[in-house]
Amino acid sequence: MSDQPQRHVAKGSAWLWALVCLAAGAVQAASLAWPPQAWAWPATSPGAPSGLWQVVSLAVLVLALLRAQRVGQAAWRGWLFAWSWLACTFSWLFVSMHTYGGLADWMAVLAVLALAGGMALFYAGAACAMAILAPRSRGGQVLLFAALWTMAELARGSWFTGLPWGAGGYAQADTMSGLAPWVGVYGMGALAAMLAYALAIAVHWLPLPFLGATPHGLARLSRPSFATRWLNRAVALALVALLVGLQWNHRWQDAALAETSSTGDLNVWLLQGNIAQNEKFETGTGVAQALAWYPQQIADAQAAVKRRAANAPQLVVAPETAIPMLPQQLSADAFWRPFLRHIADQPEAQPEQSMAVLVGLPLGAFETGYTNSAWGITSETAGRAMGLIADAPDGSYLQPGGGNYPGAGFYRYSKHHLVPFGEFIPPWFRWFTDLMHIPLGDFARGATVQPPWALAGQRVAPNICYEDLFGEELAASFRVSEEAPTVLVNLSNIAWFGDMSATDQHLQISRLRAMELGRPMLRATNTGATAVIDHRGTVTHLLPRTTQGRLEAQTQGRSGLTPFAQWAGTFGLWPAWALCGGVLLMALLAKLLRYTLASAKPRRG
Incomplete structure (x- = not known):
């Protein structure tokens, strides 16, 4: 009989x-931050992560790998899955490139798809390695898949400046919150990968003729031998223990936070200017609006402090580039004197009862380089700066000296992890950035570890834009417990990406950092999500997005170290690399042993 019908079925199932x-x-x-109501599915909530659907969708990929007939087909399916996942995750980049960058719509779409396609190669490599090295035991397959998938995540988050935005572990922010301060987002993603593979194994023997005749590919290796049965049972027991343990998430979190303690309350005002991105750097519109609205909020804070109001803030935070011009571009009399006076002119009181301001702005000069920075200004340093301005009426004080502004003693934080194409231009890509009408440039980097700002009995550590995406870099400030930050602050401007999923995704990222490090995270953004997140990752206060206003709240600083802060602060991500690499090495050795034994068997006939 001809095998033509079978070939047609196989080809059709491959496309399916x-x-x-x-x-x-x-x-x-979608599982990272579920879209609006139009996408309402069971076990989902708009803007919230869905750990269930993250595991289910990854299990579907595993089914596709189990039924792949060739190594190349497995790699192709892994690439398609990751390409779709990352392209949908990064879809908001279209807005920054087309709407605000002036890039042709087709070029912006192509750029998003190309970025996703390049990053998907990491996952194609993981699927390819899985097809080649899959051990005979199901338990071994579970461990190897989790290790390979996690290595792909680590590579995407670390290599070529790194972009771990949308890593699978973020979808588990609620489901595995108790494990975050132990294993971090990559560990959560690895556990989710194990569950996904186990789920796929449980259903892949079901007859699905429209997706291919009988299970083949990796599935043919899924029948456990007597010699490997112990591993299967051990992995199964571990997964059952994980599922049961997730029912007591809060107890895992309590145990991780046992070595932490409160450092007292901090009253904060978080400002959200809601200045349109296409006007933000325009002198007659966005700049004028920013230079009027933010100082007015600080004046309101000063008034609240003077009358000792219950909502009087100890810290006011304005977002990234809230002041959208260099200090030396602003008039000392028209802007800096009244701005600083609002901070300096406070009633005599204990330092813990006075108000300080953390404001985002660009700093530097052409000769010394520019930085995306934040200034921390207290009443004392504001008064000192006013005196220096009075001594230099020509504005010379506002000129940067040696890359800093001398004399007043403002606290300064400068962004370390710069955005490719936005704050630095990678080699050979100048032609691409020239196509966009965005104020791009090569910024100077701040130090990886910068001292926190001592304020009101707290140690406040700012981070700017997507720096809170890199948990291992934030953890580097936790190497010495007595010097570790007690409060984290993120200053962002997500307006570049419109009112899309980036806002919700970034909120989940900040939640994970709070969980991992056991610290509150304050978020001051231009258009949202301006929020207060406690040390357990719970959003306690949230300002409506795309609105202008301030969030008045109280948070509680924390001292002490979580397990994640201890190992990530000391070793970075190397322990995760080592564990995954160890599993991969064992799989390679097992594959080599099988090949050697097969070659040593005498041939019949």
Whole structure:
């Protein structure tokens, strides 16, 4: 009989699996911060993560790998899944490149797809390695898949400046919150990958003729041998223990936070200017609005402090580039004197009862380089600066000296992890940035570890834009417990990406950092999400997005170290690399041993 019908079935199922992988990748993206009500599914909430659907969508990919007939087909399916996942996750980049950058719509779409396609190669490599090295035991397959998938996540988050935005572990922010201060977002993603593979193994023997005749590919290795049965049972027991343990998430979190303690309350005002991105750097519109609205909020804070109001802030935070011009570009009399006077003119009181301001602004000069920075200004340093301005009426004080502004003693934080194409231009890509009408440039980097700002009995550590995406870099400030920050502050401007999923995704990222490090995270943004997150990752206060206003809240600083802060602060991500590399090495040795034994068998006939 001719095998032509079977070939048609196989070809048809291959195309169907490709579509399934693309759809599953889109669900993986949605699971990070579920879209609005139009996408309402069971076990979802708009803007919130869905750990269930993250595991289910990844399990669909595993099914596709189990039924792959060739190594290349497995790699292709892994790439399709990751391409769809990352393209949907980064879809908001279209807004920054097309709406605000002036890039042609087709070029902006192509750029997003190309970025996602390049990063998807990490996951294609993981799927390829899985197809080649899959051990005979199901338990071994579970461990190897989790290790390879996590290595792909680590590589995406670390290599070529790193962009771990949308890592699968963020979808587990609620489901595995108790494990975050122990293993971090990559550990959560690895555990989710184990659950996904186990789920796929449980269902892949079901007859699905429209997706391919009988299970083949990796599935043919899924029957456990007697020699490996112990590993299968051990992995199964571990997964059952994980599922049961997730029912007591709060107890895991309590145990991780046992060595931390309160450092007292901090009253804060977080400002959200809601200045349109296409006007933000325009002198007659956005700049004028910023230079009027933010000082007015500080004046209101000063008034609250003077009358000792219950809501009087100890810290006022204005977002990234809230002051959208260099200090030396602003008039000392028209702007700096009244701005600083609002901070300096406070009633005599204990330092803990006075108001301080943390404000984002660019600093530097052409000769010394520019930085995306934040100034921390107290009543004392504001008064000192006013005196220096009086001594230099020509404005010379406002000129940077040696890359800093001498004399007044403002606290300064400068962004370390710069955004590719936004704050530095990678080699050979100048042609691309020249196509966009965005104020791009090569900024100077701040130090990886910068001292926190001592304020009101707290140690306040700012981070700017997507720096809170890199938990291992924030953890580097926790190497010495007595010097570790007690409060984290993120200053952002997500207006570049419109009112899209980036806002919700970034909120989940900040929640994970709060959980991992056991610290509150304050978020002051231009358009949202301006929020207060406590040390358990719970959003306690949230300002409506795309509105102008201030968030008045109280948070509680924390001291002490979580397990994640201890190991990530000391070793970075190397322990995760080592564990995954160890599993990969064992799989390689097992594959080599099988090959050697097979070659040593005498041939019959």
